[in-house]
Every structure is written in structure tokens, then in C-alpha cells.
Amino acid sequence: MFQTEFEFTLPCGYLDEEGNLHRQGMMRRATASDEIQPLRDPRVQKNSAYLVIILLARVITQLGSLSQINPKIIENLYATDLAYLQDLYNQINRLEHDHAIVTCPECQHEFEVREPVLGGL
Numbered sequence: 001m002f003q004t005e006f007e008f009t010l011p012c013g014y015l016d017e018e019g020n021l022h023r024q025g026m027m028r029r030a031t032a033s034d035e036i037q038p039l040r041d042p043r044v045q046k047n048s049a050y051l052v053i054i055l056l057a058r059v060i061t062q063l064g065s066l067s068q069i070n071p072k073i074i075e076n077l078y079a080t081d082l083a084y085l086q087d088l089y090n091q092i093n094r095l096e097h098d099h100a101i102v103t104c105p106e107c108q109h110e111f112e113v114r115e116p117v118l119g120g121l
Contacts, residue, residue: 003029004028004029005026005028005029005061006027006088006092007024007026008024008025008026008084008085008088009025010023010024010063010077010085011084012077012081013064014063014064014066014081015076016066020064020065021064022063022064022065022066024062024063025061025062025063025064026060027059027061027088027089028059029059029093030055030059030089030093034055034059035055037058038054039051041054052082054071055089056086057070057071057074059089060074060085
């Protein structure tokens with residue numbers, strides 16, 4: 001079966017205004033619309049680095065007991081958690097064949113080579 005949602009645990013966690021820590025969450029695979037729609041947002045047009053904030057707010061479907069995920073929540077994540085979520089996003093949205101096993105012609109040692117992430121976060 002094709003998996004469309006993925007569980008995660010944030011390294012640090014999101015601390016809400018009441019002091020509750022939210023670490024467990026779910027992220028879904030991105031659609032083409034998820035990647036295109038944020039490009040129209042004035043915040044992204046003004047600062048392209050903001051794309052990751054809006055994109056993650058669209059694909060994170062659950063974070064602890066929060067009823068809704070929005071860009072403000074993503075903005076307030078610790079940098080460690082933001083980096084973790086960017087890596088997770090890239091992992092679940094890349095093609096299965098993003099790497100190859102190659103053999104060194106001189107020593108015959110086999111190793112894995114990763115292809116660059118297209119567009120990547």
C-alpha cells in the first residue's frame with residue numbers, strides 16, 4: 001500500500017502558550033499544489049526563505065494535541081525541529097530511486113551515492 005502519512009517525533013518539541021510541549025506529529029506527502037500555492041503568498045515573494053514555513057504548515061497534519069497547524073506555529077519551532085522537519089519532508093517526498101550503489105573501478109569497493117534533492121527544502 002502506498003503510504004501518504006508519516007509519524008514523527010520532534011527532537012525538542014513545540015512549546016505552546018500554555019507551556020504544553022508537543023513532540024508527536026504526522027506529516028503527509030506533499031501535492032503539486034502544496035508546492036505551487038505558497039509561491040503566490042506575499043510573505044514568500046518578499047522573502048523566499050519563508051517558503052519552508054508555509055509548506056510545512058500545509059503538510060503537517062498533526063502536532064501533539066494542537067487542533068490546527070499554521071505558519072505561526074512553524075515559525076515558533078526551535079531551529080533543531082525545523083531542520084528535522086525539512087529533512088523529513090525531503091525524505092518522504094523524493095523518489096524511491098534517489099541513490100545508487102556504485103563500485104570503485106580501482107579498489108572494487110562498493111558505496112552508495114545520493115542524487116541531489118530536486119528543488120529541496
